Amino acid sequence: MNTIRARKDGWEAQARIGVVVPHADVGPEAEFQAIAPEEVSVHGSRVHFGAMRAGGEMDPKIPHDPVRAFVQPPHIDDAVELLAASPLDAIALGFTSSAYVLRASGEKSLLDRLARRARGIPLTSTTVAAVTGLTALGARKVAVVNPPWFDDQLSRLGADYFTEQGFTVVHHGPCGLPSDQKLITPQALSAWIRTTVAGHRPDAVLVAGNGIRAVGVIDALEQDLHLAVLTANQVLFWHALHLAGASRTARKITGYGQLFDTEPGSAAS
Template identity: 85%
Template sequence: MSSIRAQKDGWEARARIGVVVPHADVGPESEFQAIAPDDVFVHGSRVHFGAMRAGGEMDPKIPHDPVRAFVEPPHIDHAVELLAASPLDAIALGFTSSAYVLGADGEKKLFDRLAQYTRGLPLTGTTAAAVAGFTALDTRRIALVNPPWFDDRLSTLGADYFTEQGFEVVHHGPCGLPSNQKLITPEALSQWIRSTVAEHRPDAVLVAGNGIRAVGVIDALEQELGFAVLTANQVLFWHALHLAGAADAARSITGYGRLFTAEPPGGRA
């Protein structure tokens, strides 16, 4: 009896990462999968976000009430529980602004609450991952480039979050690009960072907001400007891989920043 030569079928996973995203946002899954090695797979779960409409449309500045509501029970709890029922290795929350609004203590309480539904799987979020990334790279002076749909108050809350964690925030603010996910280009984002952030001489910059198109510019900016470049989805994916016990997969990733050569403090959670 002859054997067959089977084609790849998606079951040969080295790691499976689950990600919870706003219902109308494709950014986290798209950028995770762009970075991922061929044998790392991404699985999404969606939660309604009151500041987004069908097709990914948003107001020029998102109100804060829907941001807070996104992480209140029961909807995100159910999404995490359903996602954790799958044979995954880690779960990531693909949302930045809720942690800004909650603050570090509120974010920890959120993680503690969601841990009831994760079936023991490790869980991370964008800002927690960024703290791990900044620490792994031994950076202290940081700049925050926030999406144009964040208002100044939300940006200040983000600066407060990282200041509480012991970092010196040398610059923060919503970037001056169109407040429309589909209109933000790698070229425009790169130019904004060159013209607005580089003069502050940070050790690292975080392009926050999981809905902003950003991972494609990381490598070129690091080579040109000399400081580390982290983005919401890049650092979230890096941290999730390490929490999943897939450090070898993380180390195999090239072209998306020096972060992937670093190990998070404490290793696997």
């Protein structure tokens, strides 16, 4: 009988990360998979988001009512329960703006509610992960770069969120790029951060919003600006890996920021 030499087929994954995303957004899954080493697999679940249309189209500024509706029961609760039926190690919520409108206390209530449907699988969200990552890096002064489809009020709510968590927000606002996912390039985002944000002298830059193309600029910006750069999907994936018990795997990731050299709960010097 001949011995079969089997090729990799994905079943050998050492960590399986689930992510809940808006129905027409491919950003979180794409960026998770770009960062993920071979031993990590990514599994998505989708929830209807009233501010997005087929093909990922959005209005230039998203209204706030769909942002609130995205995290209301029952749809996101059902999505978490269905995702948690799979043998996953952590579940991440790939959505930023809901935390801005809920504030930290409302987001905690949301995570507590969803945890009852998650079969004991650890849960995290983008802003919880960002607070954890910024704290681990020892960053206190933060510049928050929001997607162009966030309006000024939503951006202010985001600044309030991080101020409430004890950070000094030295800059916040929607970035001055086209309000269209498909038109945002790494080159344009990098140039905007260099010219608009760097002069505020933050300890760290957070590119918020899971739908903005961002992980590809992290390494070059950190090297050139000599500060920490976090993005929504990068920090969410980092936190999910640690919650999944895959800290050793997280430390093997290179090229996506100094964050991956940092453990949650450890303040960087």
